[in-house]
Amino acid sequence: MARPLTRRAGRAGQYLALAAYMVFLxxxxxxxxxxxxxTPRExxxxxxxxxxxxxxxxxxxAAFSEQDLLGGALRSLVVALACAVLTVVLALPAAYAMARYRSVINRIAIGWVLVSQVxxxxxxxxxxxxxxxxLDLVNTLVGLILVHVTFVLPFALWMLLGYVRAVPRELEEAAAVDGAGRVRSLVSVVAPLLAPGVVATLLFSFISSWNEFLFALVVLKDPDVATLPLTLAKFTGPEGVVxxxxxxxxxxxxxIPSMVFFAVIQRRLRSGLMAGAVKG
Amino acid sequence: MTAAHARRRTAPDRGRREMLLLMLPALVPVLVFSVGPLIYGIALSLTDAQGGRDPSFVGLANFGDLLTDGDFWGSFRIGMIWALSVTVVQFAASLGLALLLNQNLRLRGLARVLAVVPWAMPPVVIGLMWRLVYHPNAGLLNSVLRDLGLIGQNIDWLNDFSLALPAVIVVGVWAGMPQTTVVLLAGLQSVPKELHEAAQMDGASVWRRFWNVTLPQLRPVIVAITSLDFVWNINQFSLVYVLTQGGPGGQTRLPMLFAYEEAFRYGFFGYAATLGVAIVVVVLAVLGLYLWRQMREAN
Structure with missing residues (x-):
């Protein structure tokens, strides 16, 4: 007899706990x-x-007129875009090589990916x-781009490796049987299937660079070249409430950029883009 | 026969050359801008490198200085308190949330979205947001506590000697919960249902099932995520820099903030590199001990 009652009490407890979490978050x-x-008055x-x-x-x-936030945002945009494109251009060939050939370098590279995380x-x-x-690159956006690329690269490589591995080798072999050359099969068979992975990696690299603070703080001492996180952090200082x-x-x-990224990624994860590729 | 033999030898050779060629663009920046500096950094820890001067080799002198540096030990103590409490609280809170999200509750979808949001926010913005919450006059926290009658006058949370560190730890937990929750939830979902059903048939209570079925199955995931959390937390910089800059009076000066100040405010590059090496050694020691104990218990 007591069973359903305790059960209901348990459910209520669960909802209470969930509500507490949601309030905190x-x-x-x-x-x-x-x-x-x-308003400032309020x-x-x-x-x-x-x-x-x-x-x-x-x-x-007011946010845009008061401080150099617009400039900061523009510089962040330049750095993040350059970082994203460069990272993918550098990482994609390496990811392809690692997925298609086995070698000691694979293990070393994956080891470095893990080490670089900690x-x-x-x-x-x-x-x-x-x-x-x-190299005279302190206080330059080029310097910051180089640093960001280096630190996003390992994880981007890891991401792309997963996407390249998901493209079945049989597809490339089939293209070769049909008479397509190496380049042709890469361009017209592999590339379209990799597109979603490349987009995800681009976005990931963009966001990592856009959000990054410590390297920017060290590399960009001059307020005239500060990126958005730096401008924001400086915004506080001895501020009045207004x-x-x-x-x-x-x-x-x-x-906003990070939120868009997460929204896109969540949908991507579910859509199962590879589902029909091998069956045909 | 010889032709076939020759072809068999050249094909992998060509593959290897091709592979190296493809990897080169990624390899060069990683070698120049992270492996190289890493080795250089370890070498720097053995020198007296400073702002403008040419470094000269001083052996282990920096490590000797470190051992007797009261500021370092203070920062180290705060770093350990911070990293351990954030990791433990984060784990407990995330496990609770993951267990709830794994139940068939209403509003679960909304809670899942909320649980991931902090992940999508730049650390600087998280820091600024919590400064607004903790703000002595215009903050949410003081307003709520006053309305509830719990405090008489406003508290300056981030500038109070005894409250600053706990306040910062709460932010650390908030910021790090998403990763931990997502990983634990994935772990929970991979626990075979049959195990639970079998235990239920044997009459095990919810609590016993959690303790004897869920936890042992989850163990590898728990060990992995708590280790990672600990390393991430001890390496934390941006969040606390934005919240308190290490203040008041160094009460929240984590080891990374201490090293940053030594290097980029005072220009003691060699000494700061020594700090970095010391922290790596401590992290490896703590992790080694933890993983070794976990392995021994698992056997």
């Missing part, structure tokens, strides 16, 4: 949104309101800074 986000929509109130009384978009406009950046960033200084609105607005805008 969601409230900082809602607060950011709420702050971004408040921000200055002694007792902060939970929801903006007169929601305004003025903070978004190494403290500080140990690399000091000598790297000295190298960049010698400046928090534009800060929240700018933070939200800086998050």
């Amino acid at each position: 969601a409230f900082p986000l809602l607060w950011l949104l709420s702050t971004a929509l408040k 921000m200055a109130l002694l007792d902060p309101t939970w929801l903006p009384r007169q929601p305004t978009l003025a903070n978004f406009a 190494f403290p950046f500080i140990l690399i960033i000091i000598p790297l800074f000295m190298v960049l200084r010698r 400046r928090l609105g534009p800060l929240a607005a700018a933070s939200l805008l800086a998050t």
Whole structure:
């Protein structure tokens, strides 16, 4: 008799716990949104309101005029785009080679991918800074692009390796039997199947570079070449309460690229693009 | 026969050359900008390299200085408290969330999306967002606590000597929960249903089933993700730099912030490299001990 009762109590407990998690996860986000929509007058109130009384978009406009956020965003865009394209151009041939030939290099490369995930950046960033200084690349976007490419490469290679392995070798062999040359089979058979993987890797590299802070902080000392995360971090300083609105607005805008990336990836993961390729 | 033999030998040779050629574009930047600097960095730790000067070899002198440097030990202690508490709390919270998400509950879809959102945010933005939450006058936290009657006056969370570190740890947990939850959820979903059904037939309670079926099956996943979390946490920089810059009075100065200041504020490159090496050694030792114990218990 007691069984269903405890069961129902258990369910209620589960919902309670889930609600607690959702509050913890969601409230900082809602607060950011709420702050971004408040007027300066409302921000200055002694007792902060939970929801903006007169929601305004003025903070978004203010964010761009007040500090060099637009410049920061443009520089971030240049760095992230260059980083994404360069990374894929460099990693794709290597991923193809690793997927198609077996060799000791494979193991070393995969070992390096793992090591690079856990190494403290500080140990690399000091000598790297000295190298960049010698090459006169400190305070240049080129220097930052090089650093970002190097640090995104291992994981991008890993991602692409998975996608190349998923393209069956039989397809290339079939193309060869049909008389297609090596290049032709790569271009017209392998490339279309790899396209989704390449897009995902491009996006991943773009986001990693767009969000990156520590290397940018070390490489770009000059505020005139600061990228978006640097400009945002500097935004705070000894701020008055009134400046928090534009800060929240700018933070939200800086998050948009990553959000788009995650939305795209989630759909990609489910669609199973390879499903029909071998059957035909 | 000889022709066939020759062809068999040249084909793999050509393949190897082709492979090297294809890998070269990726290999060069990795060698020049990360393997090289890594070795250079370890070498630097044995020198007195500073801002403008040419470095000269000093052997293990930096390591000697490190052992007697009170600031380093303070930072090291804070780093260990930070990394261990974030890893443990993150794991407990994520396991709970993963277990809930694995149940057939309403709103599960929304909760799953929410659980992944922090993953998609730049660390700088996470730091700024939490500064807004912790803000003494305009912050959400003080407002809620005051409305509940729990505090009389506003607290400056990130500038309070005893509260800053716990406050920062909470942010660390929030920021790192998605990865851990997703990995644990994937682990839970790969536990064979038959095991649970068999245990249920034998009359095992929910709690016993969790303890004797789920946890042992999940063990490899748990060991892997907690190890990774620990390493990521001890290497954390951006989040705490944006939140407190290591303050107040060094109460949240993690080892990475300490090393960053030594190198780029004071210009002690050699000493900062020594710090990096020391942290790697400690991380490897802690991980080695942990993995060794886990393996021994698993056998």
